Amino acid sequence: MAEPAGAGPTPTGQKLITRTFVLAWLVNLSQYLTFYFLVTTMALYAVRAFAASDAAGGLASSAFVIGATVARLFTGYVVDRLGRRRVMMAALVLAAVSCALYFAAGSLALLVAVRVLHGFTYAFASTAIMALAQAAIPPTRRGEGTGYLALGTTLATAVGPALGLFVTGTLDYAVLFAVALGSTVVGLVLAVFLQDPATTAAGEGTTPVPAARPRFSLAVVVHPAVVPIGIFMVVIGLCYGGVMTFLNALAEERDLAAGAGLFFVAYAAAMLLMRLTLGTLQDRRGDNPVVAFGLMFFALALVLLAVSTEDWHVVVAGALTGLGYGTLMPAAQAIAVSRVQPHQYGAGISTLLLFADVGLGLGPVALGGLASAAGFGAMYLVLAGFVLVAAAWYAAAHGRFDHARR
Secondary structure, three states: OOOOOOOOOOOOOOOOOOHHHHHHHHHHHHHHHHHHHHHOOHHHHHHHHHOOOHHHHHHHHHHHHHHHHHHHHHHHHHHHHHOHHHHHHHHHHHHHHHHHHHHHOOOHHHHHHHHHHHHHHHHHHHHHHHHHHHHOOOHHHHHHHHHHHHHHHHHHHHHHHHHHHHHHHHOOHHHHHHHHHHHHHHHHHHHHOOOOHHHHHHHOOOOOOOOOOOOOOHHHHOOHHHHHHHHHHHHHHHHHHHHHHHHHHHHHHHOOHHHHHHHHHHHHHHHHHHHHHHHHHHHHHOHHHHHHHHHHHHHHHHHHHHHOOOHHHHHHHHHHHHHHHHHHHHHHHHHHHHOOOHHHHHHHHHHHHHHHHHHHHHHHHHHHHHHHHHOHHHHHHHHHHHHHHHHHHHHHHHHOOHHHHO
């Protein structure tokens, strides 16, 4: 297999913390905060506001993911074809409109439609922002830079759900929608000052590598070079989907609500600590040590959830999940970007996120029957086995090549 295609020079040289990178980090944070504000509250809002069933409330929550997954089929092509900054600005404007429409959604059907639209715009915005940020990261610091990007997502994971639940518990849903709209508008304002590194370089008299405009084809929907690591993330995403979907049910069955409440706090804290070093390790030692680290701790987290009987078991499992899944996702993104040309960053990122979303979406569907038939303990043990399957696939599809061991 050839060496990574995206290993050429970038306009930013070896400097990582640039104006472009910081602005992209902040805009990305605003989008993820908005997502987490709403994802933990929409199901209950649908039940309370429209007397919806639990199943219909779940649809109101997951409709966002449905819209995002459909959009992933086109985001890479559109971003690479029309330009990263242009797509980012248009998507952020539509995302702000989507947030404003929550106030006007007076029925369950309208709420679901708004959620689908919001997810659709979110997918375009996140792909364009990620592509802009990756274009600003020097190839020799790809793992480190991607890890810093992931810190914003981690911060949103820790703050977003807690803030959303606090607002709905102490104030009302109108305030929640106002906070979501405000976060999106802040991101839009910051994005006005965010320039594409290639455009900036051209303005400074540096001639960037010309980027051919892609034609729509299967290769721009699912980039062939990213498929191996994408399949890996389908399995990992399915395992994480099992954690997110059934954690509260496990806690209720075993009277571990306090531990479940601290699960994502421990997740975020562990990931925040380790991302300061793991990205640099990936740049210096290659992909394999970091991926092996993440796989080991993710499997341990699933086993601990399977046998948990105390609140602290769940909290420790949260920390292990942060070291596991929280390591694997940014590591996989760094791998995906390194496998494509700079003008194909949109296609590379959208391909990886599409595969990861498929895994996350399969989790609730594929595992619900298993959990009902065999119990949560058996389900989490099976997921630990899936992590071993993912490890075997990674070793065969990517880890055995020289560029994974550099």
